[in-house]
Amino acid sequence: MDVYSNIKKGERGAWVSIVAYVFCSVLKIMIALIAGSEALMADGLNNSTDVIASVAVLIGLRISRKPPDQDHPYGHFRAETISALIASFIMLAVGIQVVTEAVPTLFSPEHSAPDMLAGWTALFTAVIMFGVYRYNRGLAQRTNSQALMAAAMDNRSDAFVSIGTFVGVAGAQFRLDWLDPLAALVVGLIILKTAWNIFRESTHRLTDGFDQSHLEQLRGTISGISGVEEISDIKARYLGSSVLVDVVIHVDPDLNVVESHTITEKIEERMRKVHKINNVHIHIEPIKKVAQR
Template sequence: MDVYSDLKQGERGAWVSIIAYIFCSALKIGVAVLTGSEALMADGLNNSTDVVASIAVLIGLRIARKPPDHDHPYGHFRAETISALVASFIMLFVGLQVVTEAVPSLFDQKTTAPDLLAGWTALATAAIMLGVYRYNRQLALRTNSQALLAAAADNRSDAFVSIGTFVGVAGAQFQLYWLDPLAALVVGVIILKTAWDIFREATHRLTDGFDVEELGELKETISSIAGVKDISDIKARYHGSSVLVDVVIHVEPHLNVVESHTITEHIEERMRRVHKINTVHIHIEPEQQLVEK
């Protein structure tokens, strides 16, 4: 399965998230208005931002599927990362709104608790999002989609948020009225934390950042190939969900072109099989040059 097929399958997971979030958001906000639960309202607003974020991921996946053209010779894969960056800004805005509204409510002297219907609604939607999380995670692992894997992690955190909302509403039934706005505050903080994590990862990838430990694993894999005497340089960067690797290897100086090329084929095959990396640019130098340096 090539990267374009993976992106197409990733769209299916994005659609599942969008449908689930629209349903959960509408249900939570509607019940929150009826029951007066601030925690459930914050949870519903959280899901509304997830709708926008999932749509952004969907758009990014579709643009990323466009083939290379005259001014995009490497394709459009980074559109996937840019869409995640846009989604982080949307989540940041809503998270700030939820927090600023929840903090004053903590100091209000309430005498009534929200109807327990709000709690059961939160618990039911938590079960839905756990199901969406399992579906998207399995699909992400099968297609090697980093964007869909991040979306699955967001699905899971949303399920935990809804469980926290249930706890806040249930506690309010025992005259612990501050638990409901406290749950709303916690939801807001989780939204901000998720937005920051997505922003940090997206900017790290867009600036060609790459994990040092993962780079070491790639180097170790290449070093284990028969015929590779040394590696003098190795770099890697993300291109959407794909990884591009540039490496300089040293081989026996007496090898001919065909023998050297065979080593590169072994490297490419091992990288595809072990790390699911399809693009490796390999520069070959004779081992004696390394000694002279």
């Protein structure tokens, strides 16, 4: 299965998230207004940002499927990462709004307990989002889509947020009225943390950052292949959900062209099977033999 097929299947997961988030956000905001729950309102606003973020990811995936052209010889895969960066800015703005509205209410001397309908709504939507998480996680594992796996983790965190909202509303029923605005504050902080994590990961990838421990794993895989005497340089970077590896290997100088090429084919095959990496640029150098006296 090629990378374009994986991206196309990833779009299916994005659509599932969009539909679920639209339903949950509309339901939560409506019930929050009726029940008077700030926590559920914050949860609904959180889901509304997830709608925008999922749409941004979907657009990025669509652009990523465009084939290479004269201006983009490596393709358009980084559009996926840029869309995630845009989504982080949207989530940041909403997170700040939720926190700034929750803090004054939390320290207000007067609190009113929301209707328990808000709590049951939060619990119901938590079950929905956990189901979406299971679906997207399975799809991400089958297609090796890092973007979809990240979306699945976001689905799971949203389910936990809704469970926290249920706890806040339920606690308010026992005259712990401050639990509802406190839950709203916690939801706002979770939105900000999620936005920061997405921003950090996106900027790291866009600036060609790559985890050193992962790079050492790639080095170890290549070093274990028969015929590879030494690795003098290895680099890797992300291109959307794909990984590009550049490596300089040293082989026996007495090998002919065909034998050297066979080693490169072994490297490419091992990288596909072990790390699911299809793009490996290999440069071959003869290893310097120590002169015998």
